[in-house]
Amino acid sequence: MTRKDVDTLIKNAFVITMNPRREMIERGAVAITGTRIVAVGPTDELMRSHSARHQIDAQGGIVHPGFIDTHVHFMNAARGAFPDTMDLSTSMNIYRQWWDGVDDEDEYASSLLNCIEMLSNGTTCFLEAGTVHNPHAAAEAAERVGMRGFVGDPFLWDMPAAPGVHVMSRAPRALDRSLSLLGSQLKRNSKPDGLVRGCVVLFGLGSASDELVRTAKRIADENNAIFSQHQSFGPNDAAADERRLGKRALCHFADIDVLGHNCTFSHMNDLSGDEMAMVRQAGMSVAWCPGTAMTLATGATVKGPHLHMHRDGVNTALASDGANSACRYDIGLQGLLALLASRERTQKRDSFSAEDVMELATVNGARALGMAHEIGSLEVGKRADIVIRSTDLPEAQPGVDPLQTLVYCCGSKSVASVLVNGETVWSAGRPRRIEAAQIYELARKSTDRMWTKLGLSRQSRWPIVQ
Numbered sequence: 192m193t194r195k196d197v198d199t200l201i202k203n204a205f206v207i208t209m210n211p212r213r214e215m216i217e218r219g220a221v222a223i224t225g226t227r228i229v230a231v232g233p234t235d236e237l238m239r240s241h242s243a244r245h246q247i248d249a250q251g252g253i254v255h256p257g258f259i260d261t262h263v264h265f266m267n268a269a270r271g272a273f274p275d276t277m278d279l280s281t282s283m284n285i286y287r288q289w290w291d292g293v294d295d296e297d298e299y300a301s302s303l304l305n306c307i308e309m310l311s312n313g314t315t316c317f318l319e320a321g322t323v324h325n326p327h328a329a330a331e332a333a334e335r336v337g338m339r340g341f342v343g344d345p346f347l348w349d350m351p352a353a354p355g356v357h358v359m360s361r362a363p364r365a366l367d368r369s370l371s372l373l374g375s376q377l378k379r380n381s382k383p384d385g386l387v388r389g390c391v392v393l394f395g396l397g398s399a400s401d402e403l404v405r406t407a408k409r410i411a412d413e414n415n416a417i418f419s420q421h422q423s424f425g426p427n428d429a430a431a432d433e434r435r436l437g438k439r440a441l442c443h444f445a446d447i448d449v450l451g452h453n454c455t456f457s458h459m460n461d462l463s464g465d466e467m468a469m470v471r472q473a474g475m476s477v478a479w480c481p482g483t484a485m486t487l488a489t490g491a492t493v494k495g496p497h498l499h500m501h502r503d504g505v506n507t508a509l510a511s512d513g514a515n516s517a518c519r520y521d522i523g524l525q526g527l528l529a530l531l532a533s534r535e536r537t538q539k540r541d542s543f544s545a546e547d548v549m550e551l552a553t554v555n556g557a558r559a560l561g562m563a564h565e566i567g568s569l570e571v572g573k574r575a576d577i578v579i580r581s582t583d584l585p586e587a588q589p590g591v592d593p594l595q596t597l598v599y600c601c602g603s604k605s606v607a608s609v610l611v612n613g614e615t616v617w618s619a620g621r622p623r624r625i626e627a628a629q630i631y632e633l634a635r636k637s638t639d640r641m642w643t644k645l646g647l648s649r650q651s652r653w654p655i656v657q
């Protein structure tokens with residue numbers, strides 16, 4: 192038998208394929224040529240039928256599709272800018288001043304740091320929530336590191352800010368400015384092999400007029416792109432929407448026909464029964480941010496609609512959201528939080544399983560970003576975005592049930608290597624294309640500049656002795 196030449200063969204792995212049959216292959220292998228997967232099966236079989244220029248021995252470790260973060264803000268250089276107990280509106284105003292004060296260099300540094308943090312935790316694709324003024328800097332950082340992602344246009348909004356909210360001078364709330372920018376990142380989609388693609392993003396949370404929302408949805412439809420925005424974070428913005436629109440926001444959006452399968456709205460913590468029905472009917476996706484909901488003490492993981500929507504067939508994916516709320520840009524952590532919160536809420540162990548975590552983190556994330564045909568599972572023809580886990584740590588032993596071990600015990604500690612487009616971009620605790628120390632230095636300098644610019648000082652509740 193003639194053996195087929197391939198570039199890379201990952202062998203001796205416990206392969207969690209996430210294919211439609213959810214097959215897991217003991218002593219499995221994945222063959223890669225170029226950027227795509229060309230074979231998945233038992234190691235013995237693939238070794239007989241393929242000749243690989245490069246072999247990676249997973250030594251029994253788990254191999255699974257890269258995790259997908261469906262809503263992030265590239266601003267982790269802002270970590271620690273305010274105490275973790277500060278009230279939400281005050282801390283959001285510091286964020287807005289931070290967003291207003293950054294320059295291209297700051298955004299590039301923060302984007303690099305975000306990308307390597309996500310890779311280190313097994314995330315291979317992200318959607319930035321339209322909160323970098325220079326999307327090109329964010330895209331350049333992702334490409335430099337070798338990560339897949341989506342960027343939109345910055346801070347698109349046209350409704351006046353609420354009293355007391357810091358008004359961002361760099362991103363005036365205006366319809367003409369928003370319309371002139373809207374869709375400009377979609378030009379990235381003309382390159383089918385490009386790592387960074389464009390999507391349509393509004394800031395959301397009641398900050399856009401119907402005209403702006405309608406135009407965003409139309410442009411997304413015309414370009415076969417995703418339309419994303421923040422929505423219904425909590426009772427305050429949901430009630431403000433209801434006062435302004437005369438009905439619940441999602442019901443209004445259904446009325447003006449801006450919901451559809453290409454919509455992925457983030458948070459969605461406060462929805463009525465009617466709104467949940469609209470979401471399901473539209474076939475849209477939800478970016479669930481359990482870390483943010485819990486860190487900011489919203490009550491949304493015990494009262495919110497996510498578990499119900501997920502069980503009701505709404506495509507629910509996971510997201511990290513912000514630097515001071517996500518805990519970490521770590522989809523495995525977000526999945527574990529979703530699981531724990533769902534069980535605590537229902538007091539039923541079968542309400543949310545380790546398998547649910549894997550589905551939300553991979554195939555559901557891929558669908559939420561309109562990439563179900565390209566990523567989210569290890570199947571022939573898909574992009575080789577792959578995480579290889581180590582068994583060489585106490586939490587990975589004895590490893591009788593690898594999937595449970597992964598979700599509950601190992602977490603990100605077990606990430607050994609990460610491939611994007613068939614290229615190893617993370618291994619041995621380091622990014623492969625760029626020195627981590629170089630990124631840390633850029634990020635530290637950016638943080639120093641920003642703290643000086645905004646007059647921030649460290650506020651420790653405990654005395655710090657020099």
Ligand SMILES: [Zn+2]
Binds near residue numbers: 320421457513
């Ligand atoms: Zn957000």
